[in-house]
Amino acid sequence: MTELLWNSLLNLHHAICNSSASVDFAAIQSDGSVLLNQLTDSAIVIITVSEVEPNLSGKEAVFRLRGKTTIECVKQGKLTVIDRDSFICYLPYCFLPLLAKQKKRAISVAHFAQTLDGKIATKTGDSKWIGNDQNLIHAHRMRALSCSILVGRNTVLEDKPSLTVRHVKGKNPKKIVISSSPCDMSSLLSDEQEGIIVFGKTDQPEMKGLDYHKLASQNGHINCNTILEAMYEKGIHSVYVEGGAITTSNFLKDNAIDILQLHISPMVFGSGQSAIELPGIDKVNEAIQFTKFQFQRVGDTIMFVGELNTNQ
Numbered sequence: 042m043t044e045l046l047w048n049s050l051l052n053l054h055h056a057i058c059n060s061s062a063s064v065d066f067a068a069i070q071s072d073g074s075v076l077l078n079q080l081t082d083s084a085i086v087i088i089t090v091s092e093v094e095p096n097l098s099g100k101e102a103v104f105r106l107r108g109k110t111t112i113e114c115v116k117q118g119k120l121t122v123i124d125r126d127s128f129i130c131y132l133p134y135c136f137l138p139l140l141a142k143q144k145k146r147a148i149s150v151a152h153f154a155q156t157l158d159g160k161i162a163t164k165t166g167d168s169k170w171i172g173n174d175q176n177l178i179h180a181h182r183m184r185a186l187s188c189s190i191l192v193g194r195n196t197v198l199e200d201k202p203s204l205t206v207r208h209v210k211g212k213n214p215k216k217i218v219i220s221s222s223p224c225d226m227s228s229l230l231s232d233e234q235e236g237i238i239v240f241g242k243t244d245q246p247e248m249k250g251l252d253y254h255k256l257a258s259q260n261g262h263i264n265c266n267t268i269l270e271a272m273y274e275k276g277i278h279s280v281y282v283e284g285g286a287i288t289t290s291n292f293l294k295d296n297a298i299d300i301l302q303l304h305i306s307p308m309v310f311g312s313g314q315s316a317i318e319l320p321g322i323d324k325v326n327e328a329i330q331f332t333k334f335q336f337q338r339v340g341d342t343i344m345f346v347g348e349l350n351t352n353q
């Protein structure tokens with residue numbers, strides 16, 4: 042992806058996050074800057090998100106975004122095939138804050154790197170690295186295009202992640218952990234100025250650098266939609282859920298994942314931790330189904346991207 046294209050995606054994410062008006066279309070200018078609902082002579086890419094289509098001059102590339110992930114390149118303009126495909130891959134995530142404002146909750150995209158037999162860690166908890174280098178870059182791009190990143194307590198303890206965008210240019214998203222007891226978060230704090238948000242179900246003593254919120258729970262479980270609503274209250278409109286299995290499975294069980302990305306690595310563990318653990322079902326027709334899905338290339342591997350119906 043060219044630097045100009047990546048800068049324009051970062052600018053688009055920023056413009057959409059900060060827009061309080063309704064958006065019909067976005068125009069990327071030749072210098073990578075972005076205007077919303079405004080067309081100038083220097084527009085090189087137009088992305089329409091409503092039925093209102095601007096008067097186009099004919100030279101721009103045009104994309105039409107409908108729903109969470111349905112994006113169509115109506116006209117390629119002067120874009121290369123690589124740039125066109127990069128836009129198709131990343132543009133939808135820039136617009137998720139618009140959906141958040143409709144739903145009054147953060148919009149969630151969950152990501153895992155898993156083996157062919159659906160494992161995200163060995164039986165000793167080792168998971169570095171199941172995905173390839175391109176997957177790592179993809180995850181960092183997604184972090185940069187999200188308002189926040191969320192992980193569960195065990196992932197912080199096991200992996201000691203920094204949750205930064207260090208492999209790409211961009212701003213680190215707000216870091217969020219679900220944890221109900223004190224937990225060593227020093228790996229996250231290292232380069233963090235803003236503080237970390239922690240959601241939990243117990244009363245916690247005030248801890249330096251942590252913005253702790255107790256949320257209602259039932260039998261030890263916080264409904265993940267409550268977590269997304271609490272994020273929205275704090276002005277966070279999108280979240281990249283990066284596991285582990287308990288956390289992502291809880292989001293799935295609560296019908297609180299909008300988009301699921303599964304990077305599939307050509308490895309078999311034969312044992313270890315499953316990516317998703319849900320209560321058993323008896324019939325195939327009880328399976329969670331995706332309203333839309335596609336397989337995208339990530340270097341020499343593939344990533345499943347599926348959209349879930351969270352309106353039910």
Ligand SMILES: NC(=O)c1ccc[n+]([C@@H]2O[C@H](COP(=O)([O-])OP(=O)(O)OC[C@H]3O[C@@H](n4cnc5c(N)ncnc54)[C@H](OP(=O)(O)O)[C@@H]3O)[C@@H](O)[C@H]2O)c1
Binds near residue numbers: 195221283287
């Ligand atoms: N391959 C990959 O892409 C990938 C990505 C991330 C992690 N991993 C691996 O996954 C493993 C860790 O995953 P894990 O499944 O053991 O744990 P986890 O999901 O990281 O953390 C689980 C904990 O988070 C809290 N939690 C999550 N959802 C909650 C909810 N709805 N309500 C209340 N509390 C909630 C609970 O903490 P409390 O105990 O405080 O209640 C729970 O015990 C590590 O081995 C890591 O390497 C792999």
